[in-house]
Amino acid sequence: MSNPNHDRGEHYLTTPKAEPFLERLIFNNRAVILIGFLILTAFLGYNAVKIQPDASFERMIPLEHPYVINMLDHRNDLENLGNFVRIAVETKTGDIFSPEYMETLKQITDEVFYLNGVDRSGLKTLWTSNVRWVEVTEQGFQGGNVIPDDYDGSPASLEQLRQNILRSNEVGRLVSDNFQSTIVYAPLYEKNPETGEPLDYATFSRELEEKIRNKYEAQNPNIKIHIVGFAKKVGDLIEGIGSIAWFAGITILLTTLLLFWYSRCITGTLVPVFTSIVAVFLQLGALRLLGYGLDPYSVLVPFLVFAIGISHGVQIVNAMAVEAAKGFDAITAARLAFRALYIPGMLALISDAFGFLTLFFIEIDVIRDLAIAAGLGVAFVIITNLVLHVLIMSYLGISKGGVRHVQNHGEKQDRKWRLMSYFAHPGVAPISLLIAVVGLGLGLYYKQDLKVGDLDQGAPELRADSRYNLDNAYIIDNYSTSADVLVVMVKTPAEQCTQYNVLRAMDSLQWELQNTPGVQSSASLADVSKIVTKALNEGNWKWYEISRNQTIINASIREAPSGLINTKCSLTPVLVFLEDHKAETLETVVERVEVFAEANSNDNHTFLLAAGNAGVEAATNEVIANAKDMMLILVYSVVSLLCFATFRSIRAVLCIVVPLGLTSILCEAIMAVSGIGIKVATLPVIALGVGIGVDYGIYIYSKLEKYLLEGKTLQDAYFETLRSTGKAVMFTGVTLGLGVVTWIFSPIKFQADMGFLLFFMFLWNMIGAIWLLPALARFLLRPDQMIATARAAK
C-alpha cells in the first residue's frame, strides 16, 4: 500500500498509529462517507439557498460601548431625531421662482406625501402649510403660509413667494442660499404606526428612485433631484450587496480557468471547484440554521471559503499528480496525497480558523458574525478538502494529460526552481534580509500616519463618487447643514428638562464645543429658547438670551420641535454638527464633552454621550483602537503556538511568522498611504491576512524540514521543496488573491477596501514565504541539530 520513499521523514509529525487509523477510516469507508456528504450537502444546501440578506445595522456598532448603551437606552426618547430623508429639487437653469418649477415641486410634495413610511404630519416643503413666515407687529405676530394663499403662478405671486421666503427664515434650510433648489423634508416612521411593521429600507429607497427621482427628472428635464438621509443610505447599501452575485460568478470562472491552466486536467479542475462550492453551501446552510443572515461584511466570507478551498485543493491535486506520475493508481495516489498533506493541511486550516476566531474579541457584532462565518467555513473546508475532495479524486484519478503536464512541466521548470533556490544561498540570504529590514523600516515610517476610523467625506460606507455621496455633497454645499452629527443627551429628573440651569448648562457646553476645532455649529433647546425669547420681545436681538424667569422659558419652548424634548421632559439633546468624521475630530470633540460632563453632571442634569452617526463612530473608533493591538497579539500568539506545537522549534516558528509580521506592517503602511483607516471593515483583514497567510509558510516549511532531515543541504532541500510544492504555493497565492480582488469593484466602499487589502496580504504573504522564509532559514535553522533531535525522538 505504500511506497517506502514516503515513509521517511513525515512520521515524526504525529504518533505513528494515528495516521494509518485516520487514513484507514476514510479510505475503507469511501461509499458511506460520500453518501453522508450527499445527505449533509442536500440538507445544508437547502438551507443555504434560503438564507436572507440581513442589513441590521445595529450589528455594525459596538453594543457594549457605554456611548451605544446610552444611545439605545434612550432610543425611544430620541425617536423623532434623525430619521428623515431630504430631497433637494434643483433647477438646472434660472431659479426656483418659475411656474414650472413650483408645479413640479408641488407634484413631488404630493408624491412623497403618499410614500409608505413618511410621517405625513411632519412633511415640509414650500407647499406644505407648516412652512410659514412670521412678522412682529404692534398687535403681536402676523404671518402666513410661504406659498401665497392666492398663488396662481403669475409673476406677481412668484414675487410674493420670494418676499415670503425671505421673511420666513427658511433660506439655508428649506431653500438653498442661491435660490436654485428647495428641500422636501420627510421625517420617517421607524415603525408603521398602523401595522407596527418596521420600515423596509430597501423598498423605501427603491420607491424614492422610481417614483421621485426617475419619474420627475424624466418629466421635467430642467430638474435634478438629490436625495440624502439614513434610509436612503441603507437602501443603497442593500442594493450594493446584490452586486456580490456578479463577483461570485466572475471569481468562480477565473479560478476555474486558472486551475485548468495549472493542472491541465478536467477532473483536477472541476473537483476542487465543486468541493469548494460544497464547502460554501455547507457554510451558508449552517449559518442560516444558527440564525444568521448575510450582512455586507459576512457576504464576503463565502469568497474566502471558496478561495481557501481551492488553494488547499490545489495541494491535493498537485500531490496526486506527482504520485500518479510515479505510476500509482488513483486510489493509491489519493492515499499518498492524503498522508502527505493532512497534517500541514489541517494545521494550516486550523490556524486559519483560529485566526478568524481572534476576531471574536472585538465587541462589534458584525465582526463577530464574520468570525463565526469564516470559522465555520474553514471547518467545512477541512472536511470537504481533506475528505470529500480526496475521496472523489480517488475514484476519478488525475487524467493522463494532467500527469504528463506534471512530468514535462516539472522537468522544464527545474531550472527556474534551481534559480529560486538561491534564496537560501549564504550569499543571497543576507541581501534578502537587508531588503526585508529596509522594507520594515519604510513600513514603520509610513504606518505612523495610520488613522483610526473613516477618513473620507460623506457616507463612509459608500464610495466618494457614489450617487449618494454626490447628492450629499450638493446638499452640504448649498444648505447650512452637516451630515456628521454628534448628539449629547442631557438627562434630567422628570419634567425638569427645561429648567434654566439645564438650558444654561447646555448653552455652555455648546459654546465650549463651538470653540473646538472640527465643530461647525450646534443646536439645542437653549437655542430655541433664546431665539423665541427674542421673537416674543418684538424680534429685538437684545433679548437673545436664556431668561432666568421660568415662565418666560416655558413660553419660549412651547413650540419646540418634538425631537428636542421627550414626552416626560426628562431628556433633551444637544446636537453638535461636525465638519467631518475623521477620528481626530471625533476624539477631540468627545474628549471635550467628557471633560465637561464630568465637571457638570449633577442631580439636575447629567450629560451622556452619545447618539447621532458621529457618536456611534466615535464609540466604534474607540473599540477598534483598543481591540487592534489586542487582536494582533492574539492572532500572532495563536499562529505561533500552532506552528510550535507542530514543528517543536522556535526557530521554525520564527521562519514562518517573521515574513507574516513584515506583511502586516507593510499592509498598515499601505493603508496609511492610500488613506484607508482602521475600521470595522479593515480590522478583520489583519486577522484574516495573518490566519490565511500562514498557510504558505506551513506548506513550505514542512517540506523544507522533511528534505533537511533527509540530510540535504539547505539550498538543495529548498530546491526540492520548490519542486514539490512551490508551484502549488504560488498558485494558492494567486487563487486567494483572485478570490478577493473582485471586491475592489464593489459599490460599497468598505468591501472595496477589504478586497484591496486582502489581495495585497495574500500575495505578499506568498512572496514572503517563498523569498524570505529560506533566507531566515539560512540564519536560524541548524540542520545537524534537527536531524539529531529527530533521531532521538524516534
Added chain:
Amino acid sequence: MAKRLMCKTLGAACLGLSMVWSAPAAYALADLIETPARQTDLAPSNLLTDAVRAGDRIVAVGERGHIIYSDDGGKSWEQGSVPVSVTLTAVDFGTETHGWAVGHSGVVLHTEDGGENWSLQLTGIDASELAIASKEDQIAAMEERIEEAPESEKADLEWAMDDLIFAMENMQSDLDIGPVNPLLGVWFENDQHGFVVGAYGMILRTQDGGNSWSDWAPKIQNAQNFHLNSITRVTGGALVIVGEAGQIHVSVDNGTTWERRESPYEGSLFGVIGTGQVNEILAFGLRGNMLFSTDLGKSWRMVPNSAGATLNDGAVAEDGRITLVGNGGTVLMSGNGADSFREHFRSDRAGIMSVVPVAGTNLLVVGESGVKITDARGKNLQ
C-alpha cells in the same frame, strides 16, 4: 483621556504627541455674572448688539459677554477681558478711555482703558434693591400724602398706592428668582455722569463714575413700567429716552428732570439719535416706523419709508448723512436731513443692530452675524 492615545511605535513620537495635546481644564459652571467671557476668535462673527467709537477705536458688545475693539476701522479685532458671560446690549464711552457697557442680568461694566479691561460695577440684584428701596420711599411718601389729602382725593391716591405696592411686589418676586431683567441702553456724558436704562422701566443714574447709583425711575412718567430701550443726547444738549409703547422722554437739564412727550406712534421705539442740527430728534422702531422732530419732541412728523422692518440704530456721518439699520438686513440712508430715506437690504438679510460710519462713506455694521464692513448701501466690501 490618555487611554485613547495609542503609543504604538516610537516613544519619541509619543512624547511629541502628548506635548501638543493638552486637556481642556475641567470646571464646574458658575452663574453667568460670575463667569468671565471666554476668549474666542468667534466673537466678531457672533451676535453683536451695539458698536460705538471711543476716539479712533471702535468698540462693540454682544452675546456671551463679548466686547471687542478695533483700532483699524474694523478690519481686525481684539477681545476685551470681561468678568461676565451674559448677553450685553449696549455700550457708550464718556471719554476716549472711560466706557460703560450694560446687558442682561442688569450688569453694568466699566472700562478705564478704552475697552481692553472691564470691571463689574452693578448687577441686576443691586439695581432691584435700589429700585425696591426707592419704591418703599415712594410708598412712604404716598402714605403721608394720603393722610394729608382731602377726602375727595383719597380714593385716587389709594389707587396709585396700590399700583406702587403691586410694582414693588413684582420687583421683589423678580429679585427672588435672581437678576432677571436686562439693561438695554447706556449714555455717559464724561467719566463721571451717566444713565443706564432697561426693561420694565429701569433707569439708574450715577454722578461718580459708577461707584454709586440712584434709582431714577420715579422721575420718569412710566406708571406701567414699560421697557426703556435707548438713551442719547442730541445736538443742543437735551437728553432723550425712547421705549416701549411709543414712550419718548426728554430732559433739558442734563437728566435731573424728565418730561414725557406726546408720541404719534404707539408701538415700540428701539432707537433714537440726533441729526446734528440743534434740537432735532429722530426716533425709530417697530416695522420701520420713524418719527422726526425739530423742536425737542413737542411736535412730530412720521418719516415715510416702506422698508417695513424694525429699525434698531442709526448714526450720522461727518458729512451729515444719516444711516439707519434694522432687522432683515435693512440699511436706510438719508442725504437730506431725514426728509426721506433710500432703502437697501443686505444680501444675507441678517438683522443689523448698530452702525458706525468709517472711512469715506463706508459703514461698519454689527448684528446677528457679527461685524461687517460695507459701502454706504450696506453691500459687503471685500
